[in-house]
Amino acid sequence: MAPASARLIDRGGLVAALDRAAARKVTVISAPAGSGKTCLLRAWADRPGQTSRLALVQVQRDERDAQQFWLAVLDAIGPGTAAAGRVEPQAATPDFNARAMVDRVLSELADAQDITLVIEDLHELNSPEALAQLTRLLTDLPLQAHAILTMRHDVRLRLHQLRLAGDLAEIRAADLRFSGRETRDLLAASGITLSAAGAALLHQRTEGWAAGLRLAALSLAGRPDPERFVAEFSGSDRTVSEYLIAEMLERQPPDVQDLLLRTSLLDRVNGALADLLTDGSGSERILLELEDASAFVVSLDPERTWFRYHHLFADLLRLELRRRLAEEVPALHRRAAGWFTAHGRVVDAIKHTQAAGDWPDAARLLADQSFSLTLDGEAQTMQALVQNFPKNAEHPELALVRAMGDLSQGRLDQAASELAFAEAHVQATSSDRRRRLLVAVASLRLSLARRRGELAGAIEQAGFLASPLTEQPDGDVALGNDLRAVALMNLGTAEAWTLGLSDAPDAERHLREGATLAREIGRPYLEVGCLAQLGFASLVLHSFATTQRRCREAIALAERYGWGAEPIIAPALIMLAANLIWTGEFDEGEQWLERTRQALETDTGPDITLLLHQTAGLLHAGRNRHQEALEEFTAAEYMGSQLADSRALATRTTRWLLATQARLGMVDEAHALLAALDDESAGSGEILNALAVIRLAESEPAGALTAVADVLNGTAAVFGDVTVIEAHLLAGLAHRELGDQRAANQATERALDLAESDRLILPFAITGSRELLEALPGHATAHAALAADILDSLHGSLPPAKRGSSLPPTGELSPGELKVLRYLPTNLTRPEIADELSVSQNTVSTHVRSIYAKLQVGDRSAAVRRARELRLLSARRTR
Known part of the structure; x- marks a missing residue:
């Protein structure tokens, strides 16, 4: 050949x-x-x-x-x-x-x-x-x-x-310019075999420049490793550099050559910056003329004030700069760093300080700006800058930056170690920097305490950030606002994670205040963080519809800024997934679960990962895949053990783990785990429900009824109505096994009554309550539509909710309105509906008017159509 x-x-x-x-x-x-x-x-x-x-x-x-x-x-x-x-x-x-x-x-x-x-x-x-x-x-x-x-x-x-x-x-x-397809055709015509990714990279590097592609093809001939050659291909390649020097650089006047060389160390350049690096004037005119001449200079904005050089040409210029002006390169980087610092472009300033080899200055500059970079959503950029430091760099302030990176990726032990190193050196710094470093350490300790589940520690650190010690002088007002917003977010999150009714209002208030402050001071990344946690905090106080709406609002804001797949939005993603799973939207819930996994690829922290495993376990349990559910709940149990104070979440995990073991016939394992619990946990409603599942697995229905008795009579502490719904269903299964169908029906009806407002389906799926629902007399239940939806879901035929359909912010229906809504598809008149519900006709009329207003419709038939779109009514005829 x-x-x-x-x-x-x-x-x-x-x-x-x-x-x-x-x-x-x-x-x-x-x-x-x-x-x-x-x-x-x-x-x-x-x-x-x-x-x-x-x-x-x-x-x-x-x-x-x-x-x-x-x-x-x-x-x-x-x-x-x-x-x-x-x-x-x-x-x-x-x-x-x-x-x-x-x-x-x-x-x-x-x-x-x-x-x-x-x-x-x-x-x-x-x-x-x-x-x-x-x-x-x-x-x-x-x-x-x-x-x-x-x-x-x-x-x-x-x-x-x-x-x-x-x-x-x-x-x-x-x-x-060659297109990607033409690049592949050229390589094929030249007898060069290259992967699709390699061809795409070559096209990107050459920017479709014909001569660059042909020179690359010539250089590729006979190469034993063409993929590696393409990865390393640049304007410094001999064949390319000779061409560019002869045809581009040496054809320019001396002053233009000097400008091109000195500014080549920049990723982008404007006239003022070029004047600074060349000790001249008129650079903007030269850059404009070079662009007009198509001389490998590209403007980056409509006003044509910022420019960049063609990738290969920039490579050649940097090579020539090192050859001709090597001794001036550090000073040029320092000039560029000073200009970028003065103009608020801190990332560029840090990069050029590093390029000049001024590592202590670069560490201080990065430490000073790391807090702002994190709040601007540039945590990954910050960590890339950290990687540029020499491996043996031991600057105390750099430890603070590393701690931030470790926190953002859930490496909590490493973060604690870096923080301890930095804190030990704070006193050795100058007084003007000491205060700033103390505040930075306190802020990071707050985040660490929150992520470790050390709720008391988080609250203590939040108080420190508001103390006189950390009050900011006039020049640091922005820093003070940033710190307060971060403290509010972490404090509200810590309070939300207690999952307690007493803490929930404070959590919601602090997160709302944090989001408002973040919006006022122009910190959208922080606002997204507060709103994402607010979705999680809504779980205790509000309906599933409210929680879902808040999660979607947080996600929409994150996506607007390009943060839809970052850890900051993970709490909203996982709560939205969980909401959909609880309401039987398993397929869509699984999609949001996968998005959560993607967002957490760089965050291995136990807190949010625990929620991920919990939710995945619920999805598997709802689909009757108990072995997969067991694996997820076991992983969640381990993550909970890594948190200092996660009793509420741990109890929920243990409850599902115990129940799943029982359903898989692992009764001995379940008893062993149950015996290891302390008295407070063992007496919670969630664990009592799990005990009932164990008793049913042991064919002891009477023991199951005994287990849930304290849940049903209200003496056991429970986490919301979900636990009570599950207890009624377990009681119904026990009554059915004991042959008391009337009691089983009553228990099922109570469960439906509690599930109605949020249209909950998962408790029925997890407990295996299909036969309970099918045994209900259709004429005797006030929840025929919900029962029909649940049975549809258990048979795998539940129609998805119409995408884009949601209630307006004030459109949540009350329990009374939902009961009236169930009768609107029937032929019953308002007086007849009033008789069925044992309420006055005026009450029914009031509810109907409110239903029309909240569903934004004008008549009964439109209300029925809208309610079916929203999955508030079954799409099939009720029995």
Whole structure:
């Protein structure tokens, strides 16, 4: 097989574009060196069916002689015209008349049949007189004549009249760039085998630049590891650098070369920054001219104030900078760092301080800005900056930054170690920095205490942040606001995690205050964090509908800022998943569960991971996959053991773990786990329910009834109505096993009554209550629609809720309104509904008016349709 070479490929779409453009009077092809202008012309000239005769003029480098240029034009169009009898080319004369020469060219073009004048490298024509006459020629071209001009940058031709008349076509660098598919075609034509990812990376690095791709193809020939070559391919590659130096850099004037080299150490540059690095002025004008010239300079904003260099060109410039001005590079980085610091661009400032090798200064700057970077949602950027420090860097302030990173990724033990190291060195710092460091340490300790479940410690640290010791002078008002907002978020979160009714109002208040303050001070990342935790805190005080709405609002805000898959939003993601699972939306709940997993890929902390395993276990249990549920609950149990104070969450996990063991026949294991619990946990309603499941698994229904008795009579502490619903269902199963169907029906009806307001389905699925529901007499239940939905779900046929349908913020229906709503699909009149519910007709009418208002409908049939969309009514006929 012949060696690979960079072959031409069919770019039919581009050739067709030039064919359409060539139908205009004048076509301009303007693009940098190596963009494929000549290859395009060649392909167009050689295309099948080409009828136009081409008159080709190649402008010589730095052509300043107008007479020589026009003689070349005349010679090119001579064959096939009235001047065809000439044998010798036209000679120069001392009395050259440019206007007369143009008239002669126009005359010969008029005599030609379908001719296209092609002038290549017009940017080399440096004769103002020749350019002025060329403008006249192009404007006055005969009807049957056309012109195609190629150039590396725009030439000052006054072609505005042609543009306005629609007689001018333009093909630019962007049009000539290779697409991803064309890049793959070029590699294949050159005999190079490269993976799809490798080809995509090569296309990205070259930005579709034709010469760069062909040079890469040539360099790839015979390489034993082409994937590695592509990964390392840059403008410093010998073949590329030689081309760029010859065709791009050395063609620039000395002052432009100096600007390009000195500013190449920047990812982006503007005029002021370029002036600073070159000790000059007028840099913005040069950058604008370079962009206009398509000289591998790209503007980044509509106002054309910021610029960057083509990736390969930037690589070459940095290589040349190290070769020519190596001793000046650190000072250039320091200048850039100072400019970025003064203009509030702290990440760039830190990067350039690091590049200058000023590691202590970089550590202080990063420590000072790490809090703001974290609150701006740039925790990952901050950790990337940490990685740039030497491995043996032991700056105490850097330990604070590392602690922040460890906290954000759930590495709590490492965070504690870094914090201890930093705190031990605080007293050795200057007094002006000591206060700031103490505040930073306190803030991090607050976050650590909260994430470890040390609720008392979190509250103590929150109090410290509000103490006089941490009051900020006037210059640090922003820091004080940031700290207060963080303290409110962590305090509210710690209170919410107690899952207690007494703490829930405080948790909600603190999180709302934190979100409001974050919004006022322009900290959307912190606002998202507060709102995400507010969704979790809603679980204790509010309905499932309220919790779900709050979670979706937090997620929507996070997605607006691009944080929809980051750990900050995980509490809202997991609570939304859990809400959907509790209401029987297993498939959608599983989707949100997967999104939570993705958001937690970089966070292994036990707190939120515990919720993830709990919720996954509930999903499996609801689908009757008890072995998978057991694995998830076991993992959640372990995560709970890593938290200092997680009694409420741990009790819930243990309750489901015990019940799952019993349902799998692991009764001995369940008894062993039960025996290990302390008296307070063993007496909770959740554990009593689990004991009832164990008794049912042991075929002891009477023992199951005894176990749930304290739950049903209200003497056992419970976590919300869910526990009571489950207790009624377990009692119903026990009564049924004892042969008391009437008592079983009554227990099932009580469970339905409690589940009605939130439309809960999961308790019925987990307890295996299908037969209880099927045994209910249809005429004897006030919850036929809910029972139908639950049975649909247990049979795997529950229709999904209509996406996008949700109650307005004030549209939650009260329990009384829900009861009336159940009768609206029937033929019963309002008086008859009142009789069924044993309430007055006025009460029914009041509820109906409220239902219409909350569902935003105007009549009974519309209310029924809307309620079915919202899954407030069964979609099938009730029994």
